[in-house]
Amino acid sequence: MQWRNSSSNYGLVSILMHWLVALAVVGLFALGYWMVGLTYYSSWYRTAPDIHKSVGILLFGLMVLRVVWRFVSTGPAPLPSHGGMTRLATKTGHGLLYVGLFAVMISGYLISTAEGRGIGVFDWFQVPALITSIPNQADIAGLVHEYLAWGVLILSALHALAALKHHFIDRDSTLRRMFGRADEQL
Template structure:
């Protein structure tokens, strides 16, 4: 079992970070939509936002680890069958996903700390409010958070569709490399 990424595939740590982020993002998105429909008398009215914020803060930390991991263990080289346009599109999509993730989390932080209160992360630690004086901070950050979350989920869905296209139409090992099921002999399965 390989822990680090190689020139041919993603290692265990890279795959775990990728899939954990993916599941967390879609989970937070679903939780965010669900909790907006809660009324004041719901037993989840206060708990759901606290869970959402706590998981969001943990995701922020995980994304910092993920960025550091990319420098420590770069991803596999592009497949020989991928032309320059596919390589540019791949790089652009990854950069947009990373940028979108950080932007949506920062906007969420600005919503939660607009009133000057810190964010309690499952009672383990608190993330202090550092920016509280922006005009209409909670409303503006809330609007940005909402639209960026939708954009992020759409980009992630396109990312997944591209991986499926590579697997089923192009019949290359793009998806297999992230699933951890590729050997050097499988780098191109055409």
Template sequence: MQVRNSSSRYGAVSIFMHWGVALTVFSLFGLGLWMVGLDYYDPWRKAGPDLHKSIGLVLLAVMLLRVLWRFVSPPPPALASYGPLTRLGAKLGHLALYLGLFAVMIAGYLISTADGVGIPVFGLFEVPALVSNLPDQADLAGVIHLWLAWGVVVFAGLHALAALKHHFIDHDATLMRMLGRKA
């Protein structure tokens, strides 16, 4: 399989980042929902959020690399069978997913740094608290983080349904291209 994207399909780097981000987002969502229900004496009460934050910061780095990769290796053009509204919808949908993901991660960062303390990443290094002590920072960022996370997960589910629609109803190569197969 090719490393870079071509005019007919995605390359290994794009495919790996796409599916890796998808798996990570859904895993973080599940972990987040699970950890907020932990009681005070649960041994995961500290470990769960620490893991969630560490994975979230690694995801932020991967997303930054993913945006950079789109400039280094542009995605294949939309299929010729797409009409103008489908092309526009695809562009706007991808933009919404990217912006939503970055907004969720920024809100998560603002929750974690509200008290002016940095965020340790798997105990290897610490991301400093650059923004802290804003009025109601943790509470407001927490509400935003929760709603954006729901929005991203629902929108990602719709994104998956659209890919399945292209595959099973339209019989086009949209899904196959993201699986590394030729259009």
């Protein structure tokens, strides 16, 4: 398998980034959903948010790399069977996922740094608190974070359903391309 994207397949770098982001998004959502119910006396009360923040910061870095990679190694050409509406839906869906993910991560950063403390990332490095003066910063960012996280999860589910529809109903190579196997027949 090639590292870079080709005209028919995604390369290994794009595939790994796609699936790492997917895993991180689902994992962060599940962890976030679980941790908001923790009580002060839970042994995970401080550990779960630290993990959530650390993985979120790493995901932000991965998403920045992913955007750069999209310019360095453009994706495969659209399939001939995909009409204008499918191409528009694809671009719109991917755009909403990217914007939604960045907005979720930025709102998470604003929650975590509202009191002026930076974010420690697995004790490897510290991300400084740069914005702390927004009135009710933690509360507003918290609501935005929650609603956008649900939105990203729903869009991700629709994205997965669309890929399955292309694979099982349309019987085209859309899903196989994300595994680097567009040349294989169904």
